Amino acid sequence: MSIKYAILGFLSWRPFTGYELKKQFADSLSFHWSGNNNQIYGALIQLHKEGAVTIEVQPQEKYPTRKVYAITELGRQWLRGWLLGEAELPEERNLVHIQLAWAEALDGGELAALLGRYERVLEDQIIMCRERLRRGAPEPARSPRESLIWRRIDENRVSSYEAELAWARSLASEVAGLGAGHGGVREVAG
Amino acid sequence: MSIKYAILGFLSWRPFTGYELKKQFADSLSFHWSGNNNQIYGALIQLHKEGAVTIEVQPQEKYPTRKVYAITELGRQWLRGWLLGEAELPEERNLVHIQLAWAEALDGGELAALLGRYERVLEDQIIMCRERLRRGAPEPARSPRESLIWRRIDENRVSSYEAELAWARSLASEVAGLGAGHGGVREVAG
């Protein structure tokens, strides 16, 4: 359950409730978990059992009781151990690539439409990313180095979408250039 | 279970046994599933129940009985329906980005080492990809268009690793440029 480390990361910044963590995950571009209750609340309970976090229960008048989680020294050590451990490859699953790989039965127009749909979702995503970056989600910024890293990670996300979009566009123009032989395109010479 | 469509894709090329499919998944750069038995054999059984594939049982003398799966017309329609449906965003999970985001407690040397480890696994992966491309795994190639698409997908995979490597290197040099303030680097002027 590697979301544990992601949670410890947030708690190494400042204390959070489960509800706040959920929003952090949901709002961020790069922490990519859906931020569902099951995982977050479950992981927090387990981290507490393991001694990596403390719980402070804060009853409130007008709202439900908050449980504020804070990282312990042990939690910091675990996080640090993770950072000093193995680097894992980024793991990408791109279903559109699989669709393209098996698109032999599509005619030219249908393939162009598939690529067009892909371009559109990428464009939308890029706009959404830029929007969020413009609004600027709250982030640690405890040092110039940390701010630099966060900025670079966000940029990385956007530019990987942009690279994918450029790839899709160039593939679309290449397959269009191949011309007929797959229906949809009527031959000009003849 | 989207692996169903990936399997239907292979079967739209030619018949396969579960064992062969397993190897296809394991060997390919872009089909990214681990190719574990449970999923493949299970999906094949389900596809058969649903009428998307047929089974031909081939007893052998020296080896266990093979079950050769072939796609049906219904299976082809399902595959086609998937290709004509929604395009999904690529989904990337990059744990190293999360490590970097929470690396504030690391000193300059430790952060450089983290980036270095990341660079190394990326370099290894790039070499492995090139190696496989050079050897050239068997692929459909039923038309120039299909060959083009497969080539572009493979290139995409490699160049996304290369882009990530370039990103890591430039980030490493930027954090090195920031100099002291995080230990590990002794200030020169003074």
Next chain:
DNA sequence: CAAAGCATGTAAGCAGTTACATGATTGT
């Protein structure tokens, strides 16, 4: 003689998602 390949399948579990359940409060 050990390892890898051929070929099937099962068991157990972690990871991750959507949806459900409760219930007051605040904003449109």
Next chain:
DNA sequence: ACAATCATGTAACTGCTTACATGCTTTG
């Protein structure tokens, strides 16, 4: 009136992974 926010939690499910189990054959 309806939706969103605050805040916790549970249930049911899919997806995916590792490891186990069998047993013969070929290669090093």
